[in-house]
Amino acid sequence: MSTLATCEHWIDTAQGKLFAQQWVPQQAQGAPIVLLHDSLGCVALWREFPAQLAQASGHRVIAYDRLGFGRSDAHPGRLRLGFVEDEARQGFTALRDYFAIGDFIVFGHSVGGGMAVACAAAFANQCLGLITESAQAFVEARTLEGIRAADLQFAEPGQLQRLMRYHGGKAEWVLRAWVDNWLADDFAEWNLDAVLAQVRCPLLSLHGDNDEFGSPAHPERLVALAGGPGLMQLLQACGHVPHREQPERVLAAVLQFLR
Template identity: 85%
Template sequence: MSGLHIREHWIDTASGKLFAQQWVPLQAQGAPIVLLHDSLGCVALWRDFPAQLAQATGHQVIAYDRLGFGRSDAHPGRLRLGFVENEAQQGFTALREYFDIADFIVFGHSVGGGMAVACAAAFASQCMGLITESAQAFVEARTLEGIRSADQQFAEPGQLQRLERYHGSKAQWVLRAWVDNWLAEDFADWNLDTVLAQVRCPLLSLHGDNDEFGSSAHPERLVALAGGPGVARLLQGCGHVPHREQAEVVLAEVVQFLQ
């Protein structure tokens, strides 16, 4: 991408190294946008979107692989109940300290959207904007059906290799961390209600009307319960990955939101 400095970083934490990548426009402005990936995601799976986002907004964009994902170190154990909320104090805090970030904008996809809410709540005075994409605000039947279906697909020969391409030997852990946590009995009552009330910044909630992992009840609940002003945008004919399926629409919405 022309006009962008792209840099790779390794962040030391008590639990292991985190991989991060940074896209910096030549005339960078405003608070950095931090990207939080989905349950099976990593920096590489954002593909061209971070560069497009940096160019469209003029803000620097930073994405990182959570511990256990992508190029970051393996997770020492298994994810526990509370992992969505806890990311604000874990990888996200390590990233802010490494880059010396004060004010920030946070953008999360799917479960990363829930983590973005937690980050905006935990650092309410420093969060200038919160963007969620295909985020789950609670555990919905459609979410669980989508996860069960995906779990069956990954059980078929050769399917796990799709994850190994991005997560290497951690692929099986990544899959189980997603499926087993969401389908666990003690996760059934999970929601973001309490955390949402602590958010103070503006919120943009993007959601595809064909999202196989959640209905429009999610963006509606996010906007209704957030402590700051919020707007929900339902994208027509769009599934669970709007930044890939309708990148131009997503970029236009984000640019308008940031203005």
């Protein structure tokens, strides 16, 4: 088993500093894999997965906290319609510039999956592979029901403290950025259709059959509308966080895709 070098980085942007971490195998090969977290996530909440992915694949793996999340600086305002697509030209571009990344593979979880699609579309000539996990391709009733239920849960005593462990004083902003954007009237017609048409690389779309935030209609639409070849894998008896619930199956699917 090869050893991994892990390093932390701080990336300056016009809006504030972004926190990033990378996991580098001894004999790193191929393009780096960049991880994009979910609506309440951050680098720390990927837990062991980035190291497991780097170890298993031999690729350098890089994850970063979007502005307003985790160890990155607070967001100066609020997220607005288009924030999913805009990440490609904002935090992701700053990360690529900082690490001098040319060709890359992008892996996004949940809303990070939508952002990964936008990154693959924006840099179609450099993106060699796109992996989405539990990604939403449009606004579905199941998604909104799951968000409303989570919002009620976080309103209970002590629940917001769970988020504060990872986001500190930004926790309330993180929660509202998720809930209020997705439930907003002007977000109801949002979808990734136009962005998907600009994707040129191969796509692997992973989705749990018990995902409480989206039905299999999402990976079906991602694969159907992506401009490159697409492959969908529905994980049985799995919820919204496959890389935590079924890491071996996720890693096996990703390794097969990378080959």
